[in-house]
Amino acid sequence: MNIRILCFGITRDIIGQFEYATTLENSATVADLKEHLSVNFPTFATLKSLRVAINSDYAEDSAILKENDEIVLIPPVSGG
Template sequence: MKILLFGITKEIIGSSTLDFTIDQTDLTSETLLDILKEKYPELSKLRSIALAVNGEHANGSEIVSDKDEIALIPPMSGG
């Protein structure tokens, strides 16, 4: 699957995209995020990370596959 990275997530992983292969079926978007946090521990330090699956906001329960495009959306800052 293709994972799009923005802001601090892009800095942590060192690229704006990540090609990620999974061999697990029935993988939820929340579990995918947990796997990414395990592989890239710096992601765990972020207050929150929103996910989008194929351009739609994800709530964590969506089943994802290698055909999907995932976006990791870091916390927004500003004032």
């Protein structure tokens, strides 16, 4: 299935682009997506904290992805 990933902050730096399209197996989960990204972008695996949203809703690692989902990678932010 095809999915579109929007990358913010350090995830954009790691993946090298704001928008990344990829194909995953049907019924893949958020955890599967993270593994896919870690394999294709090894630095991605070093992220200690990362939120994922599916179609504008925060998702847990067990959430199942669907064809044409829009995934947003939300890295930790700091500020003052």
